[in-house]
């Protein structure tokens with residue numbers, strides 16, 4: 001007789017119970033960048049929407065910034081480090097592929113013996129990591145998961161390349177995902193476009209980010225809103241149920257184009273939209289949790305509101321899900 005393999009008892013649902021972020025202290029304005037490359041404040045504000053961004057100090061890393069954000073998410077969740085059994089970090093800018101970021105973050109926070117792994121889905125990584133955490137909790141593989149999005153993009157950006165250096169920045173965001181009787185995280189809609197594997201890339205060990213900006217711009221403004229709409233429907237919701245839209249903070253014109261389509265397809269006129277890129281820049285997999293936490297801190301978003309998150313980036317990859325704001 002073939003032995004039967006059992007499954008772990010999972011939770012009916014999962015939800016986000018804590019959120020935190022970390023932005024480095026160093027503010028870099030467009031005028032600062034204009035001193036080292038051919039660009040200007042007016043062009044950057046008009047074409048990208050960024051007024052200033054944050055750059056990490058030499059002694060700050062993906063792991064140290066991730067731990068700072070993670071500590072805040074843990075505090076809000078009211079959980080001790082020993083209550084976390086899994087750490088998942090989304091990053092595409094680790095200084096070295098080993099050791100991976102999650103094990104370093106666990107060590108910095110005093111989290112004992114967690115399951116730990118990183119996800120590299122570039123700027124889409126945070127939504128992938130939240131989905132992995134939700135699935136781990138619902139299948140019983142994990143109980144309390146620390147999900148981190150952390151990036152030190154300046155390590156992988158040519159400092160005078162005006163196609164990338166005006167956009168990319170550093171920072172981290174984190175959430176804690178825990179079991180819940182009522183689902184607080186909707187099904188993920190994820191995918192990728194295999195015709196554009198090299199549209200955003202780093203060539204070789206000593207390379208830096210290269211992107212075909214116009215191609216990414218056209219793709220993001222046409223392909224991404226439908227993914228977010230599918231994620232809303234997959235959660236059994238209508239677009240009118242969405243209180244807050246937080247997209248990956250890539251370009252203010254992309255954010256506004258996605259928001260416009262969501263409203264046109266049935267989203268509310270008073271839909272709140274994350275536009276944190278203006279003062280934080282593009283922090284890749286950290287951008288969604290940073291943006292949401294800052295909207296909350298500013299009193300624009302409240303606990304219990306329904307958030308539609310959608311992220312996209314190199315790969316080209318994308319992912320989207322609905323969740324309840326902690």
Ligand code: UT7
Pocket residue numbers: 038039040043044047048123162163166200211212213214215216217220249250251254282284312313314
């Ligand atoms: O998070 C990862 C996903 N990445 C993205 O979502 C990026 C999406 N793409 C973009 O955000 C935009 O394509 C960029 C911001 C990267 C570039 O903006 P663009 O409007 O697509 O500019 P462009 O490259 O088509 O260049 C337009 C003009 C050119 O001048 P001419 O040929 O029209 O005279 C460029 O030389 O703007 C010039 N230009 C600049 N001028 C001042 C390009 N970059 C700059 C700059 N400062 N930094």
